Amino acid sequence: MEFPHHAIDFTPLKEERDIHVWNEAYETVESYFFALGLHNRLILNRCIYEVLRRSAVLLEKTSLPYTPTEVAMNEAMKLVGDWFERVLDLKLPEYRLSARGRLALFLGNMEHRWQEYFLAEPPWPPGFVEAMRQSYLTAGPAFQEQTMTPQSIELNALVSGASGVWFGLDRLPNIKLLVNTVIVLLLLFLIFSLIYY
Numbered sequence: 787m788e789f790p791h792h793a794i795d796f797t798p799l800k801e802e803r804d805i806h807v808w809n810e811a812y813e814t815v816e817s818y819f820f821a822l823g824l825h826n827r828l829i830l831n832r833c834i835y836e837v838l839r840r841s842a843v844l845l846e847k848t849s850l851p852y853t854p855t856e857v858a859m860n861e862a863m864k865l866v867g868d869w870f871e872r873v874l875d876l877k878l879p880e881y882r883l884s885a886r887g888r889l890a891l892f893l894g895n896m897e898h899r900w901q902e903y904f905l906a907e908p909p910w911p912p913g914f915v916e917a918m919r920q921s922y923l924t925a926g927p928a929f930q931e932q933t934m935t936p937q938s939i940e941l942n943a944l945v946s947g948a949s950g951v952w953f954g955l956d957r958l959p960n961i962k963l964l965v966n967t968v969i970v971l972l973l974l975f976l977i978f979s980l981i982y983y
Contacts, residue, residue: 807854808854811838811858815838815862818863822904837865841858
């Protein structure tokens with residue numbers, strides 16, 4: 787991406803709030819590019835400028851019912867998707883950079899080594915293209931068949947003893963009823979004492 791030599795015509799900027807709306811679009815796109823690992827301020831601003839320029843042209847030519855922020859984010863994702871398709875020489879679904887593509891940016895070390903080529907026009911260095919393609923392939927899922935055998939659950943002695951006693955009371959229904967009644971009465975006494983004392 788070359789440095790543009792023309793100013794952005796943010797039309798319509800009829801009111802003061804329009805400047806705030808475009809500023810919000812700028813911040814949103816900046817956060818998106820920053821999340822993709824673009825930390826060089828000069829390159830970051832250059833990319834944001836191009837996205838906002840495209841968004842302003844699109845909003846001027848059409849009467850879209852969207853805010854500049856929505857149009858700018860759509861343009862940013864489309865721009866990144868188009869660039870990624872050209873670098874990888876493959877088609878992405880609906881110009882969207884999938885999670886696999888974003889992971890490939892990090893695995894390919896774009897953040898530290900290749901930032902100057904982010905959204906740049908070809909020719910790209912062969913090392914950059916190879917790193918991006920390899921990281922995109924590596925980022926894919928590697929499925930392996932796994933088998934799980936059921937294991938018995940081992941309880942500690944206290945839990946085993948308590949469950950043994952409780953289920954043992956099934957053989958003595960009168961004793962179990964007595965124990966349940968005592969537990970309920972103790973709970974009622976506890977609640978009563980908390981409320982009135």
